[in-house]
Amino acid sequence: DAMVIQNPRYQVTQFGKPVTLSCSQTLNHNVMYWYQQKSSQAPKLLFHYYDKDFNNEADTPDNFQSRRPNTSFCFLDIRSPGLGDAAMYLCATSRPSGETPYEQYFGPGTRLTVT
Amino acid sequence: AQRVTQPEKLLSVFKGAPVELKCNYSYSGSPELFWYVQYSRQRLQLLLRHISRESIKGFTADLNKGETSFHLKKPFAQEEDSAMYYCALSGAGSYQLTFGKGTKLSVIP
Numbered sequence: 001d002a003m004v005i006q007n008p009r010y011q012v013t014q015f016g017k018p019v020t021l022s023c024s025q026t027l028n029h030n031v032m033y034w035y036q037q038k039s040s041q042a043p044k045l046l047f048h049y050y051d052k053d054f055n056n057e058a059d060t061p062d063n064f065q066s067r068r069p070n071t072s073f074c075f076l077d078i079r080s081p082g083l084g085d086a087a088m089y090l091c092a093t094s095r096p097s098g099e100t101p102y103e104q105y106f107g108p109g110t111r112l113t114v115t
Numbered sequence: 116a117q118r119v120t121q122p123e124k125l126l127s128v129f130k131g132a133p134v135e136l137k138c139n140y141s142y143s144g145s146p147e148l149f150w151y152v153q154y155s156r157q158r159l160q161l162l163l164r165h166i167s168r169e170s171i172k173g174f175t176a177d178l179n180k181g182e183t184s185f186h187l188k189k190p191f192a193q194e195e196d197s198a199m200y201y202c203a204l205s206g207a208g209s210y211q212l213t214f215g216k217g218t219k220l221s222v223i224p
Contacts, residue, residue, distance in 0.1 A: 040217075104161070
């Protein structure tokens with residue numbers, strides 16, 4: 001089945017220790033997104049890639065970076081995680097060349113714990 | 116700035132009762148509205164979009180531009196409808212979504 005895969009599903013890291021979350025897709029979609037979702041809050045868009053073009057949200061902290069080496073993979077790097085970065089991180093994809101408005105396809109998420 | 120408000124964190128209804136999940140939005144142009152759903156232990160997925168004007172799993176939603184609302188309705192709730200529901204907005208032609216905080220629907224047998 002074509003889908004969006006996130007690894008790992010659960011990640012524990014130490015305060016200040018860099019961590020990388022991974023997302024891959026078999027949908028061949030142009031756009032890949034990273035969202036942060038804290039408890040009882042809305043998913044918040046951090047950034048997205050349209051093909052190789054990176055688009056950062058204005059209020060995304062510099063501590064968060066992303067890489068997209070190819071169409072299928074996208075990584076979220078947190079350079080120095082703080083306790084406030086503990087959250088669920090959602091990856092999503094969409095295909096803007098398809099039917100509008102564009103549906104986003106979500107992965108299962110990675111729950112990040114910072115100790 | 117665009118904003119989506121879901122006033123209820125939790126909504127409990129009895130099986131067979133009507134359901135209405137409220138969503139209000141703030142957007143200066145012509146918005147595109149969606150409802151996404153997350154069932155227990157499953158990923159977030161699209162339920163319906165306003166432009167399709169379709170009924171999915173018995174749910175419908177009508178965009179009311181005068182009241183800036185996009186409420187989700189179902190005449191008879193089923194136990195399998197229990198889930199987290201998110202209203203989301205996109206600007207016309209945009210591929211970015213702004214989500215509400217979500218409403219947890221609990222259908223009591």
